[in-house]
Amino acid sequence: MLRVWPIVCEFGIGAILCMIGIWCGLRGGYLNLKNADDRRLLLILVGGYFFLLGIICIFTFLSPNWANGGTL
Numbered sequence: 001m002l003r004v005w006p007i008v009c010e011f012g013i014g015a016i017l018c019m020i021g022i023w024c025g026l027r028g029g030y031l032n033l034k035n036a037d038d039r040r041l042l043l044i045l046v047g048g049y050f051f052l053l054g055i056i057c058i059f060t061f062l063s064p065n066w067a068n069g070g071t072l
Contacts (some may be wrong), residue, residue: 003060003061007053007056007057007060010056011049011052011053011056014049015049018045018049022042022045
């Protein structure tokens with residue numbers, strides 16, 4: 001659990017802040033889901049979030065075994 005809690009805190013709080021930012025952008029009129037550029041921006045934000053989460057999980061859980069000769 002010592003490896004899990006930093007990820008939960010970092011990405012959990014990051015997800016909450018990202019959702020608040022997206023929600024405020026939609027409510028304030030800054031983001032418009034009818035606009036293709038805005039939809040692409042939201043896709044990049046969400047995709048980047050999950051990409052970074054995946055990279056962090058790989059290096060947190062799998063890379064410690066690489067020093068001992070473990071495989072992916």
